[in-house]
Amino acid sequence: MAAKPRLVRRKRRNLKSNKEKSVYFDFQLLFLVLFLVALGLVMVYSTSSYTAELKMGTSFYYLKRQSMFAIIGIAVMIFVSKLDYHIWKAFSLIAIAASLVLLMLVFVLGTASHGATRWISIAGFQFQPSEVAKIAIILFTAHMATIKSARIGDPRIMVRVAAVPLIATGLIAYENLSTAIICGSIIFMIVFVTSPKIGQFVGFGIVMAVLMTVFLIIAPYRMERIQIWRHPENYEKGYQTLQSLYAIGSGGIFGKGLGQSIQKLGFIPESHNDMIFSVVCEELGLFGAACVIALFVMLVWRCVVIAMSAPDLFGALIVVGVITHVSVQVLVNIAVVTNTIPPTGVPLPFISYGGTALFCLLVEMGLVLSVAGRIHIPKEY
Numbered sequence: 001m002a003a004k005p006r007l008v009r010r011k012r013r014n015l016k017s018n019k020e021k022s023v024y025f026d027f028q029l030l031f032l033v034l035f036l037v038a039l040g041l042v043m044v045y046s047t048s049s050y051t052a053e054l055k056m057g058t059s060f061y062y063l064k065r066q067s068m069f070a071i072i073g074i075a076v077m078i079f080v081s082k083l084d085y086h087i088w089k090a091f092s093l094i095a096i097a098a099s100l101v102l103l104m105l106v107f108v109l110g111t112a113s114h115g116a117t118r119w120i121s122i123a124g125f126q127f128q129p130s131e132v133a134k135i136a137i138i139l140f141t142a143h144m145a146t147i148k149s150a151r152i153g154d155p156r157i158m159v160r161v162a163a164v165p166l167i168a169t170g171l172i173a174y175e176n177l178s179t180a181i182i183c184g185s186i187i188f189m190i191v192f193v194t195s196p197k198i199g200q201f202v203g204f205g206i207v208m209a210v211l212m213t214v215f216l217i218i219a220p221y222r223m224e225r226i227q228i229w230r231h232p233e234n235y236e237k238g239y240q241t242l243q244s245l246y247a248i249g250s251g252g253i254f255g256k257g258l259g260q261s262i263q264k265l266g267f268i269p270e271s272h273n274d275m276i277f278s279v280v281c282e283e284l285g286l287f288g289a290a291c292v293i294a295l296f297v298m299l300v301w302r303c304v305v306i307a308m309s310a311p312d313l314f315g316a317l318i319v320v321g322v323i324t325h326v327s328v329q330v331l332v333n334i335a336v337v338t339n340t341i342p343p344t345g346v347p348l349p350f351i352s353y354g355g356t357a358l359f360c361l362l363v364e365m366g367l368v369l370s371v372a373g374r375i376h377i378p379k380e381y
Helices: 003-018 027-056 061-082 085-109 129-147 155-173 177-194 199-218 220-230 236-251 276-309 313-337 355-373
Strands: 021-023 110-113 116-122 125-127 376-378
Touching: 027 061, 027 276, 027 355, 061 355, 085 116, 085 129, 085 155, 085 313, 085 355, 116 129, 125 129, 129 155, 129 177, 129 313, 129 355, 155 177, 155 199, 177 199, 177 313, 199 220, 220 236, 236 276, 276 313, 276 355, 313 355
Parallel strands: none
Antiparallel strands: 021 376, 110 116, 116 125
16 A cells, blocks of 8 residues: 555656756757758858959859858857857957957958958958947846846946947948947847836937947948939949849849849959849849848848847846847848848858858857757746
């Protein structure tokens, strides 16, 4: 008779252990990221092979460089995903301070390209500090907003939270207004999600609009871009926009086929960079372009789910920052390629050529996976 109670107690212990919380890993998000990286490598080779053969003597030049950053970035992404994201609270101040130093060094040691000084070259290695600054802005703003969350409805507290990231954004805006808009959007969304008040964001939006107007006025070439946007056929600099639209229009529904683009043969300057989406439309057609957009929608949706299920506010705000970065950059890039907004230099995430941008994006995805990895799901059986 004594064996029966022991058996009952054992079953209860097993049932209790089965209902314990299990650690979650978002393989769906990981698959989406890896698929986008793979698609990006395919499109980088397709769009750059002709140019690379002419300039570098090998059609694989840009593919090799992008693949190197992709492999290193994926390894770092997995490493970051295994870490507890709370450790970044202690490093957020160091990260934003280092970013400010790097952004100021651009004015002293920066390397110019296409009329803009946005890069720093060290021992033959070139990187863009503004891409590193995006990660620092996400971590620092999320950390400060978490600390001040109870009083962030006070405008003075909100200013304290956003002041340092906005200084970094201002340094970026001097040479790269489009990236500054993305950084400003990241700050805005993190504070917006944290704050219970709406009215103060109207004022924030007005201030941002005024600052954008000032940056447009002080740089005549930016005002010229508005005229190019309105009438690209009347300006020599509108050539790239027109060729991009030709590529999109000639692709039709299903495209000319992978590698069969005509516009990439020197008609679209450096088609593997910011204008790569136009070649996607030409080679894969409207259907292929819609599939690429759908991949980004699924990626953002997975991040939204993770943000809503995050164990704490800090984790949720990190994911909100990454969501804002990816979604705003995708929208701006596609809008520029289709001439919906004035032309500006913003790469398509995961797809466009650019080692620093790809590496930093993968680090951000590692942060999101780290937050997802701390979500606990009760076992039902």
